[in-house]
Each structure stands twice: as C-alpha cells, then as structure tokens.
Amino acid sequence: MHTRFGLSKGDYSLLRKLNTPVKIQDYLDKLPINFEETGETYMSVSRALREKKVHCMEAALIAACALWVNGGVPLLMDFKTHNDEDHVVALFKKDGYWGAISKTNHAVLRYRDPVYRTQRELALSYFHEYTNAHKKGIKSLRSFSVPFNLLRYKKLDKDLEWVTSEEDLHYIAEDIDDIKHIPLITEKMAKGLRNATEFERKVIDGNVEWSKSKKL
Numbered sequence: 001m002h003t004r005f006g007l008s009k010g011d012y013s014l015l016r017k018l019n020t021p022v023k024i025q026d027y028l029d030k031l032p033i034n035f036e037e038t039g040e041t042y043m044s045v046s047r048a049l050r051e052k053k054v055h056c057m058e059a060a061l062i063a064a065c066a067l068w069v070n071g072g073v074p075l076l077m078d079f080k081t082h083n084d085e086d087h088v089v090a091l092f093k094k095d096g097y098w099g100a101i102s103k104t105n106h107a108v109l110r111y112r113d114p115v116y117r118t119q120r121e122l123a124l125s126y127f128h129e130y131t132n133a134h135k136k137g138i139k140s141l142r143s144f145s146v147p148f149n150l151l152r153y154k155k156l157d158k159d160l161e162w163v164t165s166e167e168d169l170h171y172i173a174e175d176i177d178d179i180k181h182i183p184l185i186t187e188k189m190a191k192g193l194r195n196a197t198e199f200e201r202k203v204i205d206g207n208v209e210w211s212k213s214k215k216l
Contacts (some may be wrong), residue, residue: 005069006160011049021092024066025101025111028059033105033210042169044162056088059103061162063090064150071203074150078176084132084140091147098122105208123184133205138197145183
C-alpha cells in the first residue's frame with residue numbers, strides 16, 4: 001500500500017498513525033523550524049520527514065500527505081500579503097466545515113479548528129494577527145488562494161514528486177503562487193486599517209517557539 005503514495009514503509013506507517021488533523025498538527029508542532037541556513041528549500045514530504053525540520057510549505061505538504069493516506073484530499077491554501085511573507089496551510093473539511101493545519105514560529109497563524117463555513121471565513125480568521133510587526137505593525141494579509149489539490153500533478157507527469165523528490169520543489173511554490181487568489185479587502189479598506197499597537201507587535205513578533213539553537 002505504501003508504494004501507492006510513494007512512501008517508505010516507515011513514513012507510511014507514521015502518517016497512517018496521524019489519522020486526525022489534531023494528531024497531524026501535534027506532530028508538526030514538535031518539529032523544529034527549518035531556518036534554511038544553507039539556502040532556500042522546498043523539501044518533499046519524504047525529505048522533510050528525514051530532515052526533521054520544516055517551514056510552513058514543507059509542513060503543509062506533510063499534513064496534506066497525512067490527510068491523503070488516511071482517505072482525505074491533499075489540499076493547500078496560500079495567503080498573499082503586502083510587504084510581508086506569504087504563508088501556506090493544509091486545508092481539511094469536517095462535517096461540512098473548514099479547518100487548517102499550519103506551521104509557524106510565532107503564536108499566531110497556527111492551527112484552525114473546523115468551524116468555518118467557507119474558505120473565506122477561514123482566511124479571515126488569520127487577518128487581524130497577520131501583521132509585519134517589525135515594520136510598524138501593518139496588517140498585511142490581502143488574499144487567499146482557491147484550494148490547491150496536489151493530485152493535479154498526476155496529470156502533469158510529475159505524479160508523486162511532492163512526496164518523494166530529493167530536489168527542491170520550487171515549481172510547486174510557483175504554481176500555488178500563480179493560481180487564482182481571492183481578495184479579502186479592497187484598496188480603500190487597506191488604507192483605513194489600524195496598525196497593530198506596540199503591545200500587539202511585541203506579542204506577535206517578540207515570542208517565538210524555536211530558535212536556531214533549540215533542538216528537538
């Protein structure tokens with residue numbers, strides 16, 4: 001069965017045990033942040049599991065794969081920003097409501113319980129805290145993508161590269177950046193946004209879970 005997903009027996013066994021979104025999130029929370037100290041990476045699922053460190057995109061791929069091997073659909077959602085870093089989460093749906101699995105080094109932009117009726121509601125749940133806190137606290141989230149189904153690569157002769165590749169998957173980052181994104185606010189709204197306060201900025205930007213010296 002593991003060969004269907006391109007996984008080793010060990011990786012397949014691990015992901016099969018992560019059979020709920022909560023278990024997946026708990027596992028990802030234990031992995032250190034990939035600080036990309038030797039350069040930008042976009043690791044596949046197998047490579048990231050071996051390296052035992054991930055950033056948001058790599059964690060989202062692991063989460064999507066875990067959902068897939070347990071009978072779900074491997075979906076990602078991309079957030080685009082103004083003058084800030086974009087973010088990627090894995091989407092899941094339970095009892096008709098959307099949730100998200102997310103890896104970040106700060107207290108915000110994390111897991112979302114499946115309580116959101118629409119993808120827009122889910123995306124908006126990230127809006128208030130999504131700030132470039134180190135740059136005057138401007139609220140930076142601007143749009144979210146339609147669901148990005150990783151099974152699309154079966155039709156593009158790339159099939160399971162997102163699971164198995166030893167090469168960095170820059171093309172997936174580019175593909176998700178290029179798909180349709182839906183604006184959350186208008187330009188007029190953006191001009192009227194209140195910046196995060198100094199206290200909020202300290203909370204958002206001043207507390208991180210992983211430092212470069214912290215070990216698993």
